[in-house]
Amino acid sequence: MGDSHIPGTRISGGARSRTLRIGAPLVVLSVALATASIQTADAAPSAASHTLVAVGSVAPAPAGAETAPAPSDSTTIDVDVALQPRNADELSRYAELVSDPKSPFYKQYLTKEQVQLLFAPTQSTVDNVTAALRAQGLNPRAAVDDGLYIPVTATVSTLKRAFRVGFTGYRLADGRRAFNATAVPKLDGSVASAVRGVVGLDDFMQPDVQYRAAGGHGKRANISPAAVASQSSAAHRNGAVPALCSSLTTTIDAYLTQNGYTGKDGGTYYSPTALASAYGYVKRLESGDDGQGVSVAVEEWEAPDRQAISEYENCVGSHSKVSYVFDGSGTPVQPTPDNYVGVETAIDTEAVAAVAPLASIIDYEGSDYDNTFTDADWLENFAKPVSDDIASAISISWLIGCESGPVDSSLENSQTTTLELAALQGQSVFAASGDNGSEGCAEPQLNVSDPADNAWLTAVGGTYMQGLTNPTITPWNDSFDTSATEGIGLLDNGGATGGGVSTLHSFPSEWNYQAGFIAPGYSDVCGAASGQYCRQVPDLSLDGDWRSGFPLIYYADSSGYDVLMVAGTSLATPILAAITALADSSAKCAATGPAGFINPLIYDLARDPATYAATFNDETTGNNAYIPSGYTGSLYQAAKGYDMASGLGSPKAQTLIPALCTGAAWPGGWHVGRNRLGEAAQQGQASVDEAITAEKAEAAGKR
Structure with a gap:
């Protein structure tokens, strides 16, 4: 194991989900929490039998x-x-409280020390x-x-x-x-x-990338790094909207031509400038509010091409500082122009740099997936950004499988604990919903991808988008098209945005942020108890169709670089993580706290028709049935409101960004852990119980 230099721990909003037991009882943190942490949590050898x-x-x-x-x-x-974890039920309940905008404890996140005092094994x-x-x-x-x-x-x-x-x-x-x-x-x-x-x-289970490219071979630009830097527009300064340099524009146009397409920004592809226009965050970037002081983590299971990422940033004028953390074992396979190792990392990193050009980016690299890759190799890297607690947003574009596959409940429950801890710390986690439609793993049956099925993260689907302002948006489904390439050369049959009903994860009736959002085609496949519902995927959707994809540099050396035009839910996910980083870096979130786990908030926003229309583009036509799988049904259909082809729809960032900063302003600015519960956690459990009781009474008195 090894790592490299990474930014310091988060301090404030400006500088910086459940297991199969999701139905934890609706109780406040009990006095038993403290005694549990002192007594039963210590699994000490005793008179207990040493029988295995x-x-x-x-x-x-x-x-x-x-x-x-x-x-x-x-x-x-x-x-x-x-x-x-210690106090597992209380961990779930407190994660709910800090994530619910209706809770008096909303955004009362805990520091790493406070989390460890209450919930880590002794x-x-x-x-x-x-x-x-x-x-x-x-x-x-x-x-x-x-x-x-x-x-x-x-x-x-x-x-x-x-x-x-x-x-x-x-x-x-x-x-x-x-x-x-x-x-x-x-x-x-x-x-x-x-x-x-x-x-x-x-x-x-093996990690799988979730991207599509317009062709199976990249296009070479023969240009020196110095020449690329010189092409970066003089307008590229702190606070400017990133834009493609001339060499990348010329090369991507040639690449599209060789694959039978005509290059059109805001149509055939979306440059950083076009993305900013389509999602409505141009003015935020022009005002200089562009991710400064915030870190975004991208999780990968491959080696990156660091020079390619640097060349891309030089080309578009992004100032994101990228650091690399190797959290795996063995010797990773290194990128070449022809093996396409590092393409997923390039998508994730370059998309964040394009949207939030002053955000710091941390690439967490786990072990290469090979014949002995196990769930442990996945889990350690999956949990590392939460354990480090540096990034305020975490983007996961990889899948570890589908729910119809050989699911180990120990892995599922461990992932949930990690995501609950992320919510406690105010971290937003986003995961790709998959590129094989409602069939998940390209099997002829309805299927949901893992980890997007988890109720403690935001599952991100893909769309087809056309236009620069008020774009036309529909759920991504080109699975009838045989000209796309999945993961470069793996499967030539297009793709579709993932979505569906989880067979593993359900909500308790008392805390179901999807309550009232029953999508067309829903069925109780998880065996939820009376009054409970299964998790539905996705939550939101963004650009994911390779026909409206993202030009990137995936390989570079001293004589030039190679480009692809890519998309998939692998693209949609880091875009949403970066938009959330724009919120976290804003003055408003500096006063109220970072967005944290955003699902309870976005579904609350969608409950009011006027707010819904102002905050999201509702995709109402199309479906995500994946034809090449052999599935012959038509699920799931887009419809008015929530559906499992597009979730709540795609964000209107000019409205969503300030909404993510919902919450009461803190005197002197928001600081993690500087609240009644956080400070009480360091004093002992009786203080935590007293703080909860006092704050509940205070909140009730204000109604």
């Missing part, structure tokens, strides 16, 4: 998998022993579990990500002995070889209650 106990779950084999030779005993695998718990793992013959490393995960790298032979499991090999329907544990792992009974499960005992 099965802990967690094991993923089921996916449909169509055939038995194959098991992995050799010498195969090395990464796993994470996932610990339970050091003694970590030490006891670590000791138990060593006693079982493992060599665990130091706990990571708020102490929630203890990483272990071991051979198959060692894992068999330690966890009392076997391993089976499989050949998946797509021909890939995979492995899985044959039983639920066992741990010492004295610490089993502190452990959620062992993540990474299979490699069924």
Whole structure:
């Protein structure tokens, strides 16, 4: 593991989601929270039996998998022993309170120290579990990500002995070889209650990029870096709207021509200038309010081409400072003009730089996905930006699979805990809804992608957009078109915006931000209890159709650079993260606090017809049925209001940005943790309970 220099911890708004148990009871933080943190949370060895106990779950084999030779005993695998957070129910409830604009605790976010005091496993718990793992013959490393995960790298032979499991090999329907544990792992009974499960005992799920390109081969611009910099317009200064330099404009036009298209900004493609016009944040950039003091994280599982990203910023006149954090293992495959490694990273980073040209960008790079990539390799990088608590917005353009696949509940619950912690810290998390329509993973059945299915993040779909002002917008679906290329050369059959009903995640009746928004085609596929509803995806949608895509530089060297015109929900997601960063950097959010988890707010805005019309473009025609999957239905249809082809629609940033800063202004400006609950957390649980009671009474008296 390693990293590089990254910006400092967030201090204020200007400088800076649930598991399968989503239905936590509607209660305030109880007095038991403190005593739990002192007593039951410490999984100390005692008179309890040291008998081994099965802990967690094991993923089921996916449909169509055939038995194959098991992995050799010498195969090395990464796993994470996932610990339970302290006070899990209170964690969920407080994350709700700070995210709900109707709550008296709205935006009373906690500092990293306060979060760890209340919800991280205690050091003694970590030490006891670590000791138990060593006693079982493992060599665990130091706990990571708020102490929630203890990483272990071991051979198959060692894992068999330690966890009392076997391993089976499989050949998946797509021909890939995979492995899985044959039983639920066992741990010492004295610490089993502190452990959620062992993540990474299979490699069924693999990260997948979510972009489409207008052609399978890039176009070369033979120009030196110095010449690119000289082309950057004199208007490119702090506070200016980024614009394509002449060499990139010429090259992207030639690229489109070679693929049978005519280049048109605001039509065939969207430059940074056209995006600003279409979404309505031009005046914000021209006034100099353009992401300054805020960091945006992009999560990747590939090596970046740093020179390509630098060349793009020089070309368009963006001043975003990009830092790189390697949080993986092994030696990553490096980008070349022909292997397209780094394209996803270029999309995410360059889109943020184009929209918020003074925001800092942190590229979190996890392990390359290969034949031994496991859920643990996904989870550690997924959680790292939340553990670091530097970025106010986090963009995830990758998928780890679909709900119809071999889902390990230990991974799902761990992701939810991470997202709840992000909400507590005031971080906004965005995830791509996928590029295979309502079928998710290109299978002939309705399917929702992971992690976009999680109720504690904002799922972002894709649209087809035409025009610079008041553009025409429809849900992205060109799955009838065979000229697009998914992930470069993987599948030549167009794409469609992901969306649908989650089979795994539901809302409690007392806290359902989607209440009243039942989309056409909804059904209770998650088995929600009476009065509860399944999570629906997406929440919002932005430009994602390669026919109205984004010109980018994906590879560069001393003699020039290579360009593509790309889109997909991989593009839509960082655009929305960057728009949120514009809000977080504004003077209004400096007074009220960063946007945080935005879903409760955006659905509240949509409940009023006038506010809905002022804040969102409602897409009412089209669907996201993915034809190449073999699915023959027509779900899901766009309609007036919320639908699962476009969510609430696409944002009108000139209205949404100030709305994201909703909340009472704090005297002297907003500061994270400087509130009754945050300060009480450092004094002991009785103080937290007293603070909640006092503030509730105060809020009631103001009604």
